[in-house]
Amino acid sequence: MASEKETSDAYNVISHKMCDLRERLENEKDKTSRLLTANDQLKAELEQFKGENEELLTRLSKIAGDRLTTDNPNITDLSDPNRPLKLGEKYSELYDNEWTDAFDCLTESGYTEDEAIETLYLTLLNVFEFCEKKAKQMLKKTDDAVNLLFDEYRKSAVLKDVPVHLTMSRKQLAKYCKEQSTIEDMQLQKRWEPSRQSYVDKNEPENDKEAESKHVKVEEQMTKVRKEVSHSILPIVQRAYMEASWRKQCVHGLKPFILQCLYVGWMxxxxxxxxxxxxxxxxxxxxxxxxxxxxxxxxxxxxxxxPALMLHQCGPVVGKGVAQPEKHQ
Incomplete structure (x- = not known):
C-alpha cells in the first residue's frame, strides 16, 4: 500500500492541477466574455452603419429623383391625382359633360351653334391665359417678397454703426454667461473683429463675393411648392376669376363649365x-x-x-381636341 507521504504528494499534485485548470477556465471565461462583448459592439456598430447607409441611400435616391423629375414630363408621380395623364382624362370629360351642357344652354338662350362653339372655345383660352398669368405672378411676387424682406433689413442695418440685432442685452447674455454680476450689453460685431491690431487674417479673400448684394433665386423651389399646394389654391383661383368676370345676367348653365375650365387650366x-x-x-x-x-x-x-391638350410645348398629345373639317362640295 502507498505510504501517507505518497498519498499526500499525489493529493498535492492533483490539487495544483485542479487550481491550474480552474485558473485556465476562468481565463477562458474572461476571454470569451470579452469576445462576446466585442461581438455585441460590432453588431451594434454594424446595425448603426446599416441604418446610416439606408438613410444616405434614401437621401441620394430623393436627390437623384428630384433632379430626374425636375422639368422632366416623361417621369410622373403616380400618386399625383392631377398628373398630366389624369388631366388628359378630365379634359376629355370636360368636353363630353360640361361643354355639352353649356353648349345646350347657349343655344337655348338664343345663340347659333357656331356662336356657342366659338364662345366656349374662347372661354377656355381666356381661362387658361388667366391661370397662366396668375401662376407666373405667384412665382414673381414670391421671389420679390423674399428678396425685399432681407434687402430692407440689410439696408436698415447698414445705416447704423452697430445693427440692433448684433447688440446682446444683459438679459440675453445672462442665459449664457456664468459671471452674471459683470455682464454688460455687448456688441457682438466687435467680437467678430480681431482683438489684436497686429493680427493678419490669412483667410480674408481678395474679393469678398459673399458680401456683394445678390438677388436670391427661389423660383425653382417655389415651382415645387406651387405644385404641392395647387389643389388648395384652386378655390381661390376660381373665386378670383368668377368674382371679376361673372354677372347675374350670365347664363347660369355656363358656370360649371367655367369652373371646370379653371380647374384644368390651373392644374x-x-x-x-x-x-x-x-x-x-x-x-x-x-x-x-x-x-x-x-x-x-x-x-x-x-x-x-x-383644342388638343399637350404634355408640354411641342410635346405629345395628352387629350385629343375636336375640329370640324371642311365639307366636301
Whole structure:
C-alpha cells in the first residue's frame, strides 16, 4: 500500500492541477466574455452603419429623383391625382359633360351653334391665359417678397454703426454667461473683429463675393411648392376669376363649365414644364393624331371646336381636341 507521504504528494499534485485548470477556465471565461462583448459592439456598430447607409441611400435616391423629375414630363408621380395623364382624362370629360351642357344652354338662350362653339372655345383660352398669368405672378411676387424682406433689413442695418440685432442685452447674455454680476450689453460685431491690431487674417479673400448684394433665386423651389399646394389654391383661383368676370345676367348653365375650365387650366400651368394647348387654322391639313372630327369627315380643317391638350410645348398629345373639317362640295 502507498505510504501517507505518497498519498499526500499525489493529493498535492492533483490539487495544483485542479487550481491550474480552474485558473485556465476562468481565463477562458474572461476571454470569451470579452469576445462576446466585442461581438455585441460590432453588431451594434454594424446595425448603426446599416441604418446610416439606408438613410444616405434614401437621401441620394430623393436627390437623384428630384433632379430626374425636375422639368422632366416623361417621369410622373403616380400618386399625383392631377398628373398630366389624369388631366388628359378630365379634359376629355370636360368636353363630353360640361361643354355639352353649356353648349345646350347657349343655344337655348338664343345663340347659333357656331356662336356657342366659338364662345366656349374662347372661354377656355381666356381661362387658361388667366391661370397662366396668375401662376407666373405667384412665382414673381414670391421671389420679390423674399428678396425685399432681407434687402430692407440689410439696408436698415447698414445705416447704423452697430445693427440692433448684433447688440446682446444683459438679459440675453445672462442665459449664457456664468459671471452674471459683470455682464454688460455687448456688441457682438466687435467680437467678430480681431482683438489684436497686429493680427493678419490669412483667410480674408481678395474679393469678398459673399458680401456683394445678390438677388436670391427661389423660383425653382417655389415651382415645387406651387405644385404641392395647387389643389388648395384652386378655390381661390376660381373665386378670383368668377368674382371679376361673372354677372347675374350670365347664363347660369355656363358656370360649371367655367369652373371646370379653371380647374384644368390651373392644374396645367403648375406642371413642370407647364402643359399647353394645340390648335389649328382654317385650311390646315386635318391631324387625326391631335383632333377628332366633329360632325363630318374631311382632310382640311374648317374650324377648331376644342383644342388638343399637350404634355408640354411641342410635346405629345395628352387629350385629343375636336375640329370640324371642311365639307366636301
Amino acid at each position: 396645367m400651368v403648375v406642371q413642370s414644364p407647364p402643359m399647353c394647348f394645340k390648335t389649328a387654322l382654317r385650311g390646315d391639313k386635318f391631324d387625326s393624331n391631335s383632333f377628332k372630327q366633329y360632325t363630318c369627315t374631311g382632310s382640311i380643317v374648317d374650324f377648331v371646336v376644342w
